[in-house]
Amino acid sequence: MNNTDINSLSCPLPKMDFDTIQLAHGAGGKLSSELIGKIFLPRFGNNILDKLEDQAILQISGNRLAFTTDSFVVDPIFFPGGNIGDLAINGTINDIAMSGANPLYLSVGFILEEGLPLETLHKIVLSMEFAAKQAGVQIVTGDTKVVNKGSCDKIFINTSGIGSVPNGVNISAANIRSGDKIIISGTVADHGMAVMTTREDLSFKSQVTSDTAALNGLVDEMLKVSKDIRAMRDPTRGGVATTLNEFARQSNVGIQLYTDSVPVKPEVKGACEVLGIDPLYVANEGKLIVVVPNEVADDMLKVMREHSLGKDSQIIGEATEKNKGIVVQSTGLGANRIVDMPIGEQLPRIC
Secondary structure (H helix, E strand, O other), X not given: OOHHHHHHOOOXXXXXXXXXXXXXXXXXXXXXXXXXXXXXXXXXXXOOHHHOOOOEEEEEOOEEEEEEEEEEOOOOOEEOOEEHHHHHHHHHHHXXXXXXXXXXXXXXXXXXEOOOOHHHHHHHHHHHHHHHHHHOOEEEEEEEEEEOOOOOOOEEEEEEEEEEOOOOOOOOHHHOOOOXXXXXXXXXOHHHHHHHHHHOOOOOOOOOOOOOOOXXXXXXXXXXXXXXXXXXXXXXXXXXHHHHHHHHHHHOOEEEEOOOOOOOOHHHHHHHHHHOOOHHHOOOOOOXXXXXXXXXXXXXXXXXXXXXXXXXXXXXXXXXXXXXXXXXXXXXXXXXXXXXXXXXXXXXXXX
């Protein structure tokens, strides 16, 4: 088939809610799901991609490898607790680690705006070097492009990563069963609120700080308790609510979220109230949600709390036979409310 043949191919544009790309298409919620399901999957779909995990598990010469890629466009590029550089390293490591894999190697691609101060780039690169060394991974290849002033906002970073999956580990949202317990490794909404309060120039008695961190060390300790981890994911864009909805739909179970079980720092809760945002929908960059069989939940919680990145871990819910495909949270009045995926974009360019 030559280029003329390719250019002549046509396929009807799928019916969608908007005719143009909206910020909400990148928010990790309903519009993101629609974009993936109607535009990308029909063209790129295969038995690996169709699983819609945060990484692909590849069988190569008898070895199982986890492979992932991500792009970072956070605004502002420096925020309390981190910057776009260490965020890119940690975020990619976490996507690999959520499969139970040991992260090994990363690539880094930079898109730089003409006029970006070299001092700014140097600070970002130093933070990336430190984050990679802390996590025990190597940056082994990369690319740099410079665009005209105004063609991008200071700096965008793309990272890809690869890691090895241990024998006996098979982590996927499709594995979740009724009765499984759901654990979160700590307080939620820290990263999103750190970025937003900086962007909006809000001040609080206690500074809101991002939780950006590499979670592979915590995952290593968790796998020592049990390799029978059903599912694991870091709740980034769309927050805890989106992750739990993805779990419910991919495994066809209901998820009961316990009342007031999700830990939130007081200063973060205050920031959310000021901005009118539900913490369940705010991005995290140093937390994970893990689903385990009921019989190992207490032991898993204990070892997570012994790790510095899991000291505030809590059991926040369970998988049930009721309300399949839906996340339900009990209220203080004894009623239930559906915790759906977000439709719009509350926090643009949060990672």
